[in-house]
Amino acid sequence: MTLAIETAPLRSLFLLNRSVPDPAVYARIAEIEQPWIDGLLAELEAETDPVPSRAAWLDLLDAQLQAEAADLGSLAYLAHEASYEEFRTFVLEFGPDGLTEAQNFFPAIARVPIKAQLALMRVLIDEFGCGNLQQSHSYLYIKLLAELGLPTELDQVLEHTSEPTFAFMNAFYWLAQRAPHVEYFLGALAYLEASIPPAFSLLAEGCLRLGIQNGAYYSEHVHIDAFHMKEMQTAIREHEVVHGLDATKVWIGAKLLSRVLGEAVENAVERARSTADAGR
Ligand SMILES: [Fe+2]
Ligand SMILES: [Fe+2]
Known part of the structure; x- marks a missing residue:
């Protein structure tokens, strides 16, 4: 365990996040999570100007999405050029995310007003296929893994997943249940x-x-x-109606997620390409 923590702390954090949080587990979560998240937040806070309103947040999000949509180079490679083997490696890298999809959002339900709860629940119901296995997002991922001849059990796929992808998944465990302000979660999921x-x-x-x-x-x-x-914007609006809104924290949540997800995707594509190169 000690060696695993030293070589892959964010994989260990993912496993701890999915364990019963007895005091020892919780202490270990804090030990790994706090310095990592505190560092990220400090960087993001230093580079972010205050966001005065929900309307200003929507403009910032829009601009960010447009900038990112104009630069989807790594994913465009998977669309147009990647070999079957490269694509397969990419799918395996995100296996733990696909197999546990949306499970780490639930604690946020208890932290938002009722109309925001319902908007979140509408999202979650879809993630779980409206109770229909064939439509459940994790089941769709199982079918994809199976077709590619890859393992479909969590404990097997996570052996192949690297730290930036665990960072992306772990971010939501923090955002949903330990972030001191739920606006971070709302911005990240939006x-x-x-x-x-x-x-x-x-x-x-x-x-x-x-x-x-x-x-x-x-x-x-x-x-x-x-x-x-759209449901996430409803949740944010409803949060504002009841509690007011710190739009800066919503925006920092979005930037945090953009950062960790962007790094996870870049790493996954790079890894897929070098793995396939090694096999040539
Ligand atoms: Fe979704
Ligand atoms: Fe989904």
Whole structure:
């Protein structure tokens, strides 16, 4: 355990986040999580000007999404050029995320007013296929992994996943339950839902090009996250109605997620390309 923590602290944190949090587990979570999150927040706070209103947050998000949509280089590579083996490596890297999708959002429900709870629940119900296994996002990922001949159990896939991807997943465990202000979570999830359609349309294209039949995990998100991004803005508006809104914290939450997800995707594509190169 000690060696695993030294070599892959964010993988250890992911496992701790999914354990029963007895005092020893919680202490270890804090030990790994606090310096990592504190560092990230300090950097983001230093580079972020105050955001005066919800309208200003919406403009900033829009500008960020447009800038990112104009520069989807790594994902465009997966859409248009990656080999079957490279694409397969990318899918395996995100296995722990696909297999546990949206599970780490639940603690946030208890932290927002009732109309925001309902908006979040509408998102979560879709993530879990409206109770229908065939539509559940994690099941769609299982089918994708299975078609590619990859393991479909969490303890097996996480052996192949690297630290930047664990950072992305761990961020939501903190955001949903330990972030001191729930605005960080709301901004992060609003960003995630809005950034997925353009990104996943490229991954769906990659599946089509490579003859991968089970690309529905990606195409379903292109469709459903267009609704989820609106639900998240509803949740933010409802939070403002009841508690007021610190729009700067909403924006910092979005920037935090953009940072960790961007690093995870870049690393995953780079890794997929070098793994395939090594096999040539
Ligand atoms: Fe999803
Ligand atoms: Fe979603």
